[in-house]
Amino acid sequence: MGRVGLRVLALMLLLGAAPAQAAEAVTLSGVLAQGSVALGQTEPGAAVRLGDIPVPVSPDGRFVLGFAYNAPETAVLSVRLPDGKTETQTLEIARTAYDIQRIDGLPTAKVSPNPADTKRIQDDQARIRGERQEALAEPSFPRLGFILPAEGRRSGVFGSQRILNGQPRQPHFGIDIAAPVGTPFVSPADGVVRVASKDFFLLGGTIMVDHGYGMTSVFAHCEDVLVKEGQRVQRGEQLGTIGNTGRSTGAHLHWGTAVGGINVDPAVVLETLRP
Ligand SMILES: [Zn+2]
Structure with a gap:
């Protein structure tokens, strides 16, 4: 509040x-x-x-x-x-207060990922970063306006961060919507699908939509990916179903939004860019 x-x-x-x-x-x-x-x-x-x-x-x-x-x-x-x-x-620019959680005394192996996993994680991140820069460099301007992609319990907020044994993890750049595996979710705004993959390492089934204006959405942990790269989608059109794929501990949709390379809070996008 x-x-x-x-x-x-x-x-x-x-x-x-x-x-x-x-x-x-x-x-x-x-x-x-x-x-x-x-x-x-x-x-x-x-x-x-x-x-x-x-x-x-x-x-x-x-x-x-x-x-x-x-x-x-x-x-x-x-x-x-x-x-x-x-x-x-x-x-x-006003400061935003985020939720920070410190967890100490963890075994080192739990805190540092192994090199093979790290490589896959970095490749996935590079793909997302590259597509975001494309969206910025070749912007389109479809109808603006965002809606919630799925109903469900809000199980994660933007910007929260865990500090494990004193090592800060990447903040949580999105919101999490918990709902049963197989629940449909829709595109929150018009756009073009830039990524449609069944198997990102951390993100699992992953969809990225370019909404124009340099804005993109990423949806992660999907069970079904029902769209193809290059496909145009409209606000409210189904993209896939919610799942528990990738590094996920319970069925939920992770929804991240960005403007160019900058992660922004989807909850604020919903408030600010209403249809
Ligand atoms: Zn998440």
């Missing part, structure tokens, strides 16, 4: 500074916080950068910004308008 309250406050502060100024080169809606996304509107034909990173802008001037889970306190947004004028804004 505290987190939602903070978000609303941040949104009011953001909007409070903006309205009434008709000449703004860019308006943002959403909450500027670690792990969050914001929807931007600028003039058609403008070029947008967040820090050093170019942000895809749709023909009607819309774009999506993503803020990393550990983003620094400020980010510089620059907009070059079609007339050549450049405007820059310093965005204040």
Whole structure:
């Protein structure tokens, strides 16, 4: 509840500074916080950068910004308008409090994976990273708007992290939705399937959808993968079924969202980018 309250406050502060100024080169809606996304509107034909990173802008001037889970306190947004004028804004990025769990005294073998497994894990991660960069480099702009891909108990949240024997693990970059094996799940938004694999090492059955605007979703631990790479999908169309494949300890759908290479909280995507 505290987190939602903070978000609303941040949104009011953001909007409070903006309205009434008709000449703004860019308006943002959403909450500027670690792990969050914001929807931007600028003039058609403008070029947008967040820090050093170019942000895809749709023909009607819309774009999506993503803020990393550990983003620094400020980010510089620059907009070059079609007339050549450049405007820059310093965005204040609110801190997000994540759940951190420390577990000490574990046997070393449980903490460090073996080299063969590590290689497969790295190959899988490289594939996901590569596809995300493709989505950013060759963006499309289908209908925006996200819905929940499946109903179920929310068994994992974005950004939570375990520290095992003092070694921080990668934070959890997604949400987990627990439901029985075989439960159908759908695409949360329009897009194109970029990955459809039965056997990623950690993720098991894995589907990645490119939603345009540089945004992607990854679905993991699937039982059935019912789509093919390159296939167009619409919001609400079934992608597969929930499973317990890969490194998973109970049937659930892992849903991760990213803007370019930046992991963002799907729960915030749902709030910010409603259909
Ligand atoms: Zn997960």
